[in-house]
Amino acid sequence: DIDEFKMVNDGLGYHIGDTMLTEIAQRLRRALYLPGDVVARFDGDEFAIFFDRLPDLPAAFNAAQRIRQLFEDPFMIENGQEIFCNVSIGLELITSEVPIETVMRNADLALYRAKHTGRGGIEIFDQTLYANFSTRLHNETALRLALQRQEFRLFAQPIIDFEHSHCTGFEILIRWAHPDGRLRSPGQFLDIAEETGLIIPLGWWMLEVAAEQLARWQADPMMQHMTLAINLSPRQLLHSQLLPTLKSIFERYQFPRQQLHLEITEGALLNTERAEPILNALRNFGLHLHIDDFGTGYSSLTYLHRFPLNTIKIDRSFIQAALEDQRSLAIVRTIINLAQTMQLATIAEGIETAEHIQVLRELGCQAGQGYFFSPPVPLEQAADFSLS
Ligand code: C2E
Ligand code: CA
Ligand code: CA
Ligand code: CA
Known part of the structure; x- marks a missing residue:
């Protein structure tokens, strides 16, 4: 999730436009490793990235860190202003076949926590997240x-x-x-x-x-x-x-x-x-x-x-x-x-x-x-x- 667009000059929020979306997509594509890896726009300023073959948890963290680094440089917009983005990432690791809805829901729950705890902006899905989610739903x-x-x-x-x-x-x-x-x-x-x-x-x-x-x-x-x-x-x-x-x-x-x-x-x-x-x-x-x-x-x-x-x-x-x-x-x-x-x-x-x-x-x-x-x-x- 890309968030908190801050204009350097006046601190105002900035509405994400088409030009910027294109550039975000281009940057995200640089994070992919293999032909099977996919990046998709999920919802508004949320994107889903699928890595086909990451060996383990540290590798997944590395991939997430790389994505964050891709956003360290500001975006240039009209009249030469610069915007910095904040990226929050929710990770889910799957080792067997899981329905896509479940994968997306779990990653989304991890993302939700990443946005709200702010600990480096990267969170991994685990079952306690799901337990909290179902208690809330209940x-x-x-x-x-x-x-x-x-x-x-x-x-x-x-x-x-x-x-x-x-x-x-x-x-x-x-x-x-x-x-x-x-x-x-x-x-x-x-x-x-x-x-x-x-x-x-x-x-x-x-x-x-x-x-x-x-x-x-x-x-x-x-x-x-x-x-x-x-x-x-x-x-x-x-x-x-x-x-x-x-x-x-x-x-x-x-x-x-x-x-x-x-x-x-x-x-x-x-x-x-x-x-x-x-x-x-x-x-x-x-x-x-x-x-x-x-x-x-x-x-x-x-x-x-x-x-x-x-x-x-x-x-x-x-x-x-x-x-x-x-x-x-x-x-x-x-x-x-x-x-x-x-x-x-x-x-x-x-x-x-x-x-x-x-x-x-x-x-x-x-x-x-x-x-x-x-x-x-x-x-x-x-x-x-x-x-x-
Ligand atoms: P309470 O009834 O448990 O209400 C707690 C808080 O819930 C209220 O704090 C209020 O912010 C919110 N609340 C309650 N009913 C509604 C509602 O219908 N709509 C909305 N939107 N919010 C609601 P508040 O307003 O400070 O209320 C005073 C609290 O202090 C009440 O707790 C009351 O029972 C309690 N209280 C009253 N007298 C005493 C006292 O002498 N000692 C102590 N320790 N507590 C007291
Ligand atoms: Ca957002
Ligand atoms: Ca009161
Ligand atoms: Ca009151």
């Missing part, structure tokens, strides 16, 4: 079925306003009621859902259930001002249907828009060019935006300045360390001051003791959530909590 199928069979449940964790000591709303957290009878936490399935794209239908379903709940609460004087905060996955945030879906939801359910809060992690904002117009649109639409797990991610300050956020959620790792560790306490204090300067609200996560509340109140934090108040409870029981 997990993915299980998740698809779970969605079909409606095995996902929404839980809600109360958010407490420190000043008046009352519940202002809830964060929605997903659980999977597995057929084996045990609840799975998001850490056990969200990565796969995100990678496979299943997070998208799952995410739309959650928005629907949350909106339905908010609309139903409008008739209940005790609940009609409650907010619900939904975690948006990075993929969901960038999805073209996000705003249309929200619009459709507000056409069908009646409740004030500012009662729906969206939680977005810093990681989802990495692609600032794409994220910025989306956040602006969501905010203009009237929703509240929380930046989640604040401080654990990347260049947080730029985000605060650039994006139209309402609330910072202070990650529970800082809260939990703040009582023992002066540095964590300093980070919490800094985040709260920063939020005040930028006129953002703060919600502290992971409040487990009365001492946490006391410290946070002194620092000027307005609200929090955590096991001290309540663990996440099934959404249907949220109304019972707010009464107690």
Whole structure:
């Protein structure tokens, strides 16, 4: 796989064109030894090379190294610019007749790992790769079925306003009621859902259930001002249907828009060019935006300045360390001051003791959530909590 075309002059990515393809093919042909050796374009910028008779593993590695060397010289493109290529190689050795599909799949799995570990960019297929692959496939199928069979449940964790000591709303957290009878936490399935794209239908379903709940609460004087905060996955945030879906939801359910809060992690904002117009649109639409797990991610300050956020959620790792560790306490204090300067609200996560509340109140934090108040409870029981 040929990757990461970098223009030397401006660092921009370069689209692989026909002229370049021809030159890549010519270079690859130089790597062949025997008349039976073949090079073929596999897919986009992926190529398959078949060596008819390599004696052993070291020889295969040599061949791979030679291919890499062929790409050490830059490519010249229009207006005299140079492009350097990165080559990742997946190897599979076959000693007997194996179906071509299996060979290609195995080499592809090795390639996938070569691209992701970056250890010299050459990987050899082995059975553990296949085992991982089939586990993933199995997990993915299980998740698809779970969605079909409606095995996902929404839980809600109360958010407490420190000043008046009352519940202002809830964060929605997903659980999977597995057929084996045990609840799975998001850490056990969200990565796969995100990678496979299943997070998208799952995410739309959650928005629907949350909106339905908010609309139903409008008739209940005790609940009609409650907010619900939904975690948006990075993929969901960038999805073209996000705003249309929200619009459709507000056409069908009646409740004030500012009662729906969206939680977005810093990681989802990495692609600032794409994220910025989306956040602006969501905010203009009237929703509240929380930046989640604040401080654990990347260049947080730029985000605060650039994006139209309402609330910072202070990650529970800082809260939990703040009582023992002066540095964590300093980070919490800094985040709260920063939020005040930028006129953002703060919600502290992971409040487990009365001492946490006391410290946070002194620092000027307005609200929090955590096991001290309540663990996440099934959404249907949220109304019972707010009464107690
Ligand atoms: P998060 O958004 O930071 O959610 C808070 C997590 O902290 C939840 O874990 C919650 O159960 C846990 N927690 C709450 N209070 C306490 C406490 O006092 N002490 C400790 N130690 N933990 C506490 P959970 O439910 O396992 O969720 C993990 C992460 O999964 C969430 O982190 C969120 O990033 C993601 N997630 C959960 N539900 C959804 C969802 O519906 N959609 C998406 N996209 N992500 C979700
Ligand atoms: Ca590529
Ligand atoms: Ca969250
Ligand atoms: Ca969080």
